[in-house]
Amino acid sequence: MNTEEVKALYDKYLMPTYSPAMAIKKAKGSRVYDLDKSIQYYDMTSGIGCHNAGHCTEGVVAAIAEQAAKLGHCSNLFMNDVTPRLAKKLVEISGLGGKVFFCNSGAEANEAAIKLARKWGAANGGRYEIVTMRNGFHGRTLATVAATGQSWCQEGYEPLPVGFNYADFNDLESVKAAISDQTVAIMLEAVQGEGGVTPATEEFMAGVRALCDERNLVMICDEVQCGMGRTGKWWGWQNYSVKPDLFTSAKSLADGVPMGALVSNAKFADVFTPGSHASTFGGNPLACAAALATIKIIEDEKLLDAAAKKGELLKAALQSFAEKYDKVLDVRGLGLMLGMVVDGDPKAVVDQFRAFNVLALTAGGNVVRFLPTLSMTEDHLEEAVDMMSEALDELWGE
Ligand SMILES: *Cc1c(COP(=O)(O)O)cnc(C)c1O
Numbered sequence: 001m002n003t004e005e006v007k008a009l010y011d012k013y014l015m016p017t018y019s020p021a022m023a024i025k026k027a028k029g030s031r032v033y034d035l036d037k038s039i040q041y042y043d044m045t046s047g048i049g050c051h052n053a054g055h056c057t058e059g060v061v062a063a064i065a066e067q068a069a070k071l072g073h074c075s076n077l078f079m080n081d082v083t084p085r086l087a088k089k090l091v092e093i094s095g096l097g098g099k100v101f102f103c104n105s106g107a108e109a110n111e112a113a114i115k116l117a118r119k120w121g122a123a124n125g126g127r128y129e130i131v132t133m134r135n136g137f138h139g140r141t142l143a144t145v146a147a148t149g150q151s152w153c154q155e156g157y158e159p160l161p162v163g164f165n166y167a168d169f170n171d172l173e174s175v176k177a178a179i180s181d182q183t184v185a186i187m188l189e190a191v192q193g194e195g196g197v198t199p200a201t202e203e204f205m206a207g208v209r210a211l212c213d214e215r216n217l218v219m220i221c222d223e224v225q226c227g228m229g230r231t232g233k234w235w236g237w238q239n240y241s242v243k244p245d246l247f248t249s250a251k252s253l254a255d256g257v258p259m260g261a262l263v264s265n266a267k268f269a270d271v272f273t274p275g276s277h278a279s280t281f282g283g284n285p286l287a288c289a290a291a292l293a294t295i296k297i298i299e300d301e302k303l304l305d306a307a308a309k310k311g312e313l314l315k316a317a318l319q320s321f322a323e324k325y326d327k328v329l330d331v332r333g334l335g336l337m338l339g340m341v342v343d344g345d346p347k348a349v350v351d352q353f354r355a356f357n358v359l360a361l362t363a364g365g366n367v368v369r370f371l372p373t374l375s376m377t378e379d380h381l382e383e384a385v386d387m388m389s390e391a392l393d394e395l396w397g398e
Contacts, residue, residue, distance in 0.1 A: 002036040021354060027055035030376035032359065042384035044353075044360045044372045049193070049225050049337075052252035052307075053297040054375040060255045063293035064286065073284045082285040086292050090263050093234045093295070096243060098264035101272060102283025106224035106250035107139025109260035112277060113187065113246050114143055116262065117218045118163075120271045121184030124216065129182040133169040135195035135364070136188060138222055147187060170200060172207040179211070185218035186211065190236030193225035196364025197332060197339025202240055209242035218268065221247040224260075225337070228252035229298050229374050232308030232335035239334055254290035255297075303374040310381055311335040314370060317385040325396050329366075336374055339367040349395070356391035358384050 003023045010020070023035035032043045032055065046052060053060065067082065074080055087100040101112050114130060121127035130147065138144040145153050146160040154160060165183070168174040169192060179186075186208050192198040212219040221244040226236030228249060233239055235247060245268055250260035260282075264271075281287070298304065315331060318340045322328040330341035342349055346362040346369075353360050353368075363369040372381065 003034075006035065021351075027051075029054045029056075030373040030380055031055070039357060041354070042358045042372075042376075042380060042387070044358060044370045044384065046252070046371050046373050047256065048251065048361065049230060049371040050251045051256055052228050052230055052374045053255045053294050053301075053303065054373045055256075057255060057294075057297055057375070059297050060257075060290055060293045063289045064257065067286050067289035070285075072286045073281065075280065076278065076282065080285045082288040082292070083283045086283070086288040086295075089292065089295055090249070090261060094247070094263050096247075096263060096265040098266050099269040100264075100283075101262040101277065102288070103260040103262070103279040104258050104281050104287075105139070105260045106222075106248065107141045107144045107260075108279065108282075109224065109248035109250050109262050110138045110144045110147065110187075110222055111141055112260075112262040113220045113222075113248050114147065114185075115277055116246065116264070116268060116271050117185040117220065119276065120218065120268065124184075125181075127182050127184040128163045129165055129180060130163060130185045130187055130220075131165045131167050131175060131178045131183060132187045133189070133192070133195075134166050135169055135192055135198070136222070137192070137194035137225075138187065139224075169195070169198065170204045172204060172211070175208060175211060179215060179217070183215065183217060185220055187220040187222060189222045189226060190239065191226040191231060191334050191337055193337070193369070194363055196341075196367045197337060197369050198364075199332065199334050200240070205237065205240040206242050209244075212245070218246060219244040223247045224250045225371075226334070228294070229304050229307055230335055230337045230371070232304055232311060234304065236334070236337075252294070254287050255294040257287050257290040259287040259291055298374070301375060307335040307374045310372075310374070310376065310378060311338065313378065313381060314338055314372070314385070317388075318370075321389070321392060325392060327396055333370075336370070336372055338370045339363055340370070341367050349392075352391045352395045353388055356387045356394075358387050358391070360388075 006023045024032050025035045118128050132147045138147040143161045146164045149166040165178040167178040221237045253259045318331040327343045349368045361369040
């Protein structure tokens with residue numbers, strides 16, 4: 001099949017929730033290949049941050065094949081020897097000392113966090129409200145859309161679940177003002193992804209932690225995008241001096257295999273009780289084997305340090321674009337989660353980059369977002385930067 005035939009099938013049989021740019025045939029490492037033109041692209045999207053370890057990484061491919069041939073799924077009515085090993089690993093690399101609930105996506109992981117906070121709140125003063133940040137993003141289920149607090153993803157879906165109050169990110173006074181007697185939790189991303197690649201300030205993270213301690217609230221970090229090594233630490237919140245009570249992971253957790261997780265500290269480890277929450281596929285051996293292999297690659301190849309180091313390289317390159325072009329207003333982010341704020345529509349820049357064989361993302365209303373694989377080599381990164389430089393010369397040069 002060629003792209004035209006694929007597109008005809010999409011148009012006829014897929015609900016039009018997306019507007020995909022092109023068809024991809026295969027991927028390897030930090031490269032993806034166009035379906036019919038055999039064009040090779042540098043992938044600075046990692047499938048929207050789902051391939052931090054790299055595309056089709058040998059260790060993950062082998063782990064999936066091996067596990068699929070042995071035991072793919074057995075339901076949570078039975079134990080297996082893979083799921084608890086992953087839970088142990090996640091607790092270890094978080095240092096939170098609690099327990100894990102597994103599910104299949106970021107929205108579901110956040111739903112689990114919301115349900116856990118509510119269940120705890122019900123038993124602790126009958127509280128249920130959760131304060132979330134404007135410009136945050138937490139998923140597309142009804143509750144996580146309500147948590148997201150942005151009209152573009154809420155319109156047409158009312159009535160939404162109640163119990164969410166919005167505050168301004170990096171504005172502690174605004175968070176204080178959003179807290180009521182009903183409040184049970186504060187939920188935020190350490191680095192807002194979809195909202196525009198905006199890192200929390202240390203003052204804000206520490207302030208949210210202090211508020212949670214003072215008011216007996218659950219601090220929840222949504223690590224779906226900024227976790228799994230993306231910022232140069234396992235978890236985005238590890239760039240700050242404080243720890244959340246709960247955090248969620250998905251996207252890169254199993255390097256392309258759909259998976260989500262909620263991780264708690266010791267205090268919240270046993271709030272869920274038998275039967276109080278569940279997921280049929282959650283933590284099945286196949287996904288867990290992929291996640292264990294992903295974590296092993298990140299450890300063996302020292303991809304946390306690599307993300308920090310290559311993040312500096314890419315940031316410096318983006319800053320040189322900012323010096324060269326008035327249209328680049330700002331460069332921000334942490335590690336290999338970077339945003340270039342532009343004057344105008346970021347999609348025009350993303351389209352131009354694609355014409356020069358580099359794939360990037362948009363975020364917020366005016367940000368070009370970069371989420372390359374953490375394993376992208378420095379040579380490839382430099383080559384991609386050169387290609388982007390040429391692309392911008394054509395777009396904005398005299
Ligand atoms: C992508 C994302 C989600 C939603 O994850 P899904 O797997 O699409 O449900 C939630 N939170 C953040 C921060 C995300 O980036």
